[in-house]
Structures are given as structure tokens and as C-alpha cells.
Amino acid sequence: MELSAISDEQVEILLSDLLENYGYDFTGYSRASLKRRVVRLYTLDKITGFTEFRYKINNDPVYFKRFVEQITVNVTEMFRDPGFFKTLRNVVLPRLGTYPLIRIWLAGCSTGEEAYSVSILLKELNLLHKSLIYATDLNPKVLEKASQGMFPLTNMKQYSENYIASGGQQDFSSYYTAKYSLAKFDNELRSKIIFSTHNLVSDHSFNEFQLILCRNVLIYFDRDLQHKVLELFNNSLEDLGYLGLGTKETIDFSNIASKFKRLDHEKIWRKVN
Template sequence: MSERTSDISDEEIEEILHLVYHQYGYDFTNYSRASMQRRITRFIDSSGYRNIDNLKKHLGNDKSVFDLFLQKITVNVTEMFRDPEFYKVIRTQIIPAIASYPTIKIWHAGCSSGEEVFSMAILLHEAGLLNRSKIYATDINPHNIEKAKIGILPLDVMKEYVANYIQAGGERDFASYYTAGYDHAIIRKDLRSNIVFSQHNLVTDQVFNEFQLIFCRNVMIYFNRALQNKIIHLFYNSLSTFGYLALGIKESLLFSDLKSKFDVVSSQEKIFRRTR
């Protein structure tokens, strides 16, 4: 009788994570155990592996299995102009505050398939700032990066994105920002022209530029506190003085030993500003 995946133990999770780290170099050991257990269980069930031992065997012997594993356990829910009130604050407060920089550098850390990045590109375009902005969009998942580069989104979600855009203060024709196909939409090439998509691992990679605004929304909720604090240090060292950090609704930096070096810009939308 096969082992029930719902009975995966902490020790078995550890074995999977250490196998992944030592064989492929991806460190998930400081991710939330509850989240990892749910995602690994879901992967086993959806991929047809009978139990944890069967998964370990295939992970250890087949790189293509690991590629699929990485793709599935690092995918996060995203949409354009998700949390419209957040984007309203970005539009009305943050963009005017960074508009005076000769080159505006923005980092979307954990960009997933690019919806958040395209939303920001539209806001910059509408503010007349996109041409002198450089947007760096990174993710641990190479599949996400390749998908985002193309700028293809399902057409059936566009109605929802239009509603989000309007709630976020948008007043233009949202349909003008993409080309519609049979079942997909392609974000306009000029909106993607100043975006650099690249693979980056928040756990192991270092500072690579200085930014006026960093987005990392709904990513750190999957990390334990020690890793969250490490990432806050990475962002602090990546921000210019008076640069802005935007986190997810359920995230904060107020637990961090760097909290005194940030001001709260919006407690509701979890936007902070580096002060020193």
C-alpha cells in the first residue's frame, strides 16, 4: 500500500530540501515548513508520484523532474494591478517622489510571470517616465522569467485586470496596452522595452544595483523569520537613501533589526522608505 502524501513528515521534507540543495544548488531550507509541505504534497499528487520515496528517487536521477519541481513549488498567484489601492498609492505618492531622478531604477523581486511588472510599466508610461526608467524583474524560477519576457497573458483574465486598473485610478483605454489574440493577450512591446528579466535567487544572490523602488510582494510570507530578516538587509543595501520598499499586505519589516532605518509611508499598503 502506498504512503499517504498527507503524512509527509518534517524529516522527509528536510530530506527533499537537502537533496535539492546539494544536487542542484537551490536552498529552500529556510522556507516556511507548512508552505513547503503543502507545495511538495501538491506536487506529488499532481505529478503521479506515489509517495515521498518515489519523488526522491526521481528528483535525484532526473534533472527534468527537478525543473518541473522548481516550476511548481515556486509559482505564486499574481495579477495585474492586484490590490488596486496599493497601486493608487504608487501612482499618487511614490512615482511623483522618484520622478526627479535622471534614471529611475526599479526592482521587482520575485516577479513571477510579470503581471506586477507590466502594471508598473503602465503607471510609468502614463506618468511620462517610462523612457528614463529601468525596470529589473527577477525570479528564482527560470520558467517564470521566460514566460514574462514574451509578455503573453490569458485573454480571459483581462476583464478582471481592467477592473483592477480602473480601481487603481486608471483612466485610459486599458485595451490599448495589449494586442488580443484568439485566447491570449500580448503586452505592447514598447511597454516591455525598458524591462530586464533575469533569474535571481534572493536566498543566495547579492546586491546587483542601487534602486529608488523595490517591489517584493507576497514572497517573504513563504520564508521563516531569519530568512525574512536576511532579505530585508539585501533590500536595504540595494536601496538608495530615501528609496522605497513595497511589501505584500501580510508582510512587514517592523520585526527586523533594520526597522529604525525605515519610515512607514503606508501602513495599510506596506510601503516603507529608507531614511539612512
């Protein structure tokens, strides 16, 4: 696959079209990663030229939907980075257990594996009944999949290992029912999750949260957009609330850094008074 199939200038034209015609602002996304995904789709769909590609994106609603699905990144798994979830289990969530209602925002939730992981932690800590998990993503298709709570059965071995490594002591298979090639997670876990679209680039804060998780999303944004999103999280987080990021992400060089103190080991920060 040759990156020259689409030029840098043509990528900018597409980004301008998306903003003008659909209100989707990808201009702050890392260009290298965005271009790779655009070129991959262009090659995969055997488009004959840039003019045709641009026309389809701007005039064919079905193809536009496919384009957005392909250029947004949706890679996730349950209890990914088990040490992170162990800290949620042992440190963060027990502290939040004193609240009458625990509000959690999972930003960039993709197909929902992380949302169900957090729901399992809350259930095991006897906190699920007084919790609400807002799981948001830009991509409506992945949210539709997430709301079904069904994942490939072949993934369960890895997810079970992650769960145990994160401190889980139950039989992981007790949380789902096998249906053909899929694992269907219990409705109780789904009952406290609200899936909805939210654009981190253009949408505002919509609640006050005690915990915000946005893991492995900021790495696809340029520095200016990272700062903008981190400011959004700061405005959406109560005092003494927690912010969790991905393993390669940090708030250290942002405008909000002085307002947070990092927990030991994991990429979790607490908002100080």
C-alpha cells in the same frame, strides 16, 4: 490529499538534496506551506514511493525542473491591491521623477503581471523613457512566460477593473492586442523591463535601486530568512528610496525597521537618511 504521504523528515531530506546537488536553498521556507506543495506534486504525479520521488528529483533534469516549478508559488495579477498602485502613481513615482534614471527591482516577479503594471504607470507619468525595471524570480519557466508579455484574455476584465481602481484613466485595452485567447502587451512596455533569475536566499545585491517591490513572497519564508532578505533589500536601496511589500508583510520587527518610515495606509516604507 494526506500530508502523511510525505513525512517531515522526508521533506528535510529533499531540501538537503536540493541544496547539495543544485545549490537551491529552500531550508528557510515555511515548512507547512512547502510540505503542502511537495505532497500535492507527489500525489498528482502518482509516485509509488518516496525513494522513487527522491531519485527522479536528483537524477531527472526534466523532473527536477517540474519540482521547482511546483513548489515555488506563482500567484499574481495586474494592479493587484489597487490602493497600493494608486499610492505608487500619486506619491512614490512622481517623487522619483526627479532622478535622471529610475531603477526599480521587482523581486519574485512570477509571470510578470506586476512588471507590466509598473511599466504602464511609468508610461502614463511620462517616466518610462528614463526607467529600468529589473524583474527577477527563482523560477526560469515563469520568467520565460513573463518575457513574452502574453496573458489570458479572460483575465483582462479583472485587470481592467484593477487598473481603473488604481487611478488609471486610459482605455486599458489600448495597451494590448488580442491574439486568439491571449492578450499581447505592447513592446514599448516590455522594452524597459529586464527579466532575469535571482535567488533571494543565496544571491547578493546587484545594483542600487530607488524602488524595490517584493509583494507576497516573504510570507512563505521563516522569520530568519525574512530578516536576511530584508537586509538584502536595505543594502540594495538608495537613501530615500522606497520598499513595497504585500498586504500581510511588514518590516516592523526586523533589524532594518529603524532605518525606514512607513507611508500612510499602504505597505510602503521610505528609507530615511
